[in-house]
């Protein structure tokens with residue numbers, strides 16, 4: 152097969168080419184990992200544009216992460232000169248945000264609505280619970296949060312929830328109150344972005360018709376992980392056959408990589424899509440371009456143990472490559488040490504780039520020991536997820552000030568900073584203010600004018616400061632705004648005066664940098680730029696715009712658009728001009744901060760090894776991958792081990808993990824591991840048994856994992872005996888040892904005996920210690936001896952950390 156018709160298409164195989172050049176009709180590409188699904192999706196967009204089948208404004212593409220959206224835009228820009236911002240490319244949340252910004256009035260939102268991230272949402276719920284005297288033992292805020300998000304993901308408003316018992320009745324009441332609170336404060340959570348967009352499309356025929364005419368090509372990556380509401384949203388946006396719609400959906404996905412069922416994802420959406428949209432084109436891609444065959448065969452062999460599969464094949468022509476290395480360590484601590492050594496070799500001897508190496512783990516909690524080892528060794532690393540830059544307390548404080556300037560009714564932000572840095576406003580005054588606001592039915596900001604006395608004066612000063620800042624910053628660059636706010640609010644000085652505030656000051660400075668790079672990337676100039684009339688994006692009137700001027704580029708940045716004048720009334724659909732909008736750089740930046748919290752801007756650019764959960768690694772690829780903690784109970788996770796669907800999802804997760812690797816793959820497990828304050832004695836993961844022996848190399852001698860289970864376990868599962876068995880035999884063998892040796896008793900063995908005599912380092916539980924970077928903390932536990940000695944320390948500013956005493960230099964204070 153040779154296709155030379157266009158340089159764009161020259162790099163595709165036959166099936167890929169067919170997929171890219173499909174007619175403008177609904178299609179599904181179902182294919183395994185690394186087969187070029189994302190590449191096909193991106194190339195199709197470029198091809199459609201290049202052949203003038205659609206204008207950029209007629210494209211909507213959904214990616215799974217912001218990172219993926221960014222990569223797609225870069226990729227497109229490298230393929231052809233095009234204004235990528237005129238296309239709607241983003242996550243479901245990002246796109247819904249853009250949509251709601253354009254139609255905020257119709258959606259019943261204030262123009263400057265702010266987005267609550269998961270943390271903000273929880274604190275809003277806590278506040279609500281307090282106000283309504285909710286018994287937090289019966290209704291833990293976290294559970295309420297889960298309930299509310301679940302309802303929204305199912306498209307249910309409080310009135311739609313079926314109430315069968317008192318408990319649900321109360322939860323629904325609180326859901327209702329929470330909604331009222333959000334509405335009053337002008338904030339929306341992630342679920343609300345999606346649900347509100349859905350409802351607006353559902354209820355407003357003009358809007359719906361407008362977008363149905365506008366988006367000719369809708370492309371959805373990772374379709375297997377869409378949830379019910381997202382699919383329903385797509386249906387409204389595009390319209391089913393017979394509803395007179397013109398848009399074509401290209402969905403790409405892999406049922407074997409469906410890993411978000413726990414968050415409501417429905418693989419069944421693929422079958423529904425084929426049926427409901429009467430999909431005529433289904434294409435399979437069978438060649439994997441990512442990995443050597445030892446890696447690919449391992450993945451294929453593993454996933455063949457799942458029963459519920461649509462069935463696909465994957466082959467590679469790349470040759471066997473290196474064997475997959477399997478390594479056992481005596482403890483998680485030793486595992487981390489080994490890892491650091493191996494990483495050094497990878498980089499120094501084998502020439503791998505650090506950023507091309509990923510350390511993957513099943514649970515976030517596992518990253519702590521890895522981070523400590525990397526940190527102590529001075530090895531550059533970057534964590535995706537975990538405590539993200541935009542989630543750090545000092546950053547949230549700064550953002551809260553900025554948000555208040557944008558939207559004074561944002562009570563969550565108000566409460567976060569009204570007395571931070573301290574300005575003599577006590578809890579009592581805040582309560583009184585909250586009462587007053589409740590009575591008057593207004594925001595805290597607006598209720599301030601009614602307060603009296605000294606507290607009232609302090610509150611008034613606070614509000615005045617925000618109002619003055621808003622005026623002062625008009626026309627400033629984003630950098631100037633943030634600098635001024637950090638200074639005038641006293642935030643920087645507050646941290647400067649703190650003993651261990653240096654880190655936080657650094658982070659605040661980093662915020663200025665983040666803003667700066669946001670501005671450069673997105674092409675913003677000064678705030679409140681009065682741009683001329685917007686680009687007309689009516690698909691009919693616009694050809695392919697290859698020569699984008701700077702001002703056009705600026706106009707079309709509308710992640711967080713603000714509409715001109717009052718044309719958004721909506722009685723004439725032709726007046727919709729969702730791209731003819733501008734927003735202030737500040738508004739755009741705040742949106743970016745809420746939606747892109749995971750991107751860890753702080754260390755972007757540095758060549759660093761990447762740490763992330765397997766979930767976060769979806770769609771990405773690396774030259775070398777370490778999958779750590781391959782132990783029963785951890786991966787597969789204990790919560791999922793006892794039910795069939797759960798176990799299959801864990802196996803898909805393992806499939807995702809393995810298929811991230813291009814050249815080299817390490818599978819690592821440890822005999823013991825400290826997790827949640829307990830030492831666990833682990834069997835190695837069943838997934839290791841489900842790999843083809845001929846692809847593996849046992850770097851450490853192969854055995855049953857923790858070799859010392861004793862009689863209670865029934866002697867493990869028979870050492871290497873199980874290894875020669877076929878998958879079917881394994882399945883039969885599984886329940887027998889699964890019941891005996893995996894009971895929680897054997898699992899969570901008591902912690903290692905605590906040393907009686909005080910060891911040389913003089914550090915023991917209960918003592919206060921000082922660490923150069925983390926400051927003062929309290930020792931919670933000490934274990935191990937000699938060079939293996941480590942201490943668990945609670946640092947008020949940095950959380951609980953494990954430190955190797957031979958490296959970490961702790962002094963008793």
Ligand code: ATP
Nearest residue numbers: 162163164183184185186187188189190440441770
């Ligand atoms: P995943 O399921 O993990 O998301 P995917 O199916 O989306 O994978 P891509 O990420 O698009 O796969 O492609 C995997 C790798 O193979 C990428 O590096 C891509 O550039 C490369 N690739 C895809 N198709 C070809 C091709 N025809 N020739 C050369 N390389 C290709």
Ligand code: MG
Nearest residue numbers: 188189190770
């Ligand atoms: Mg992909």
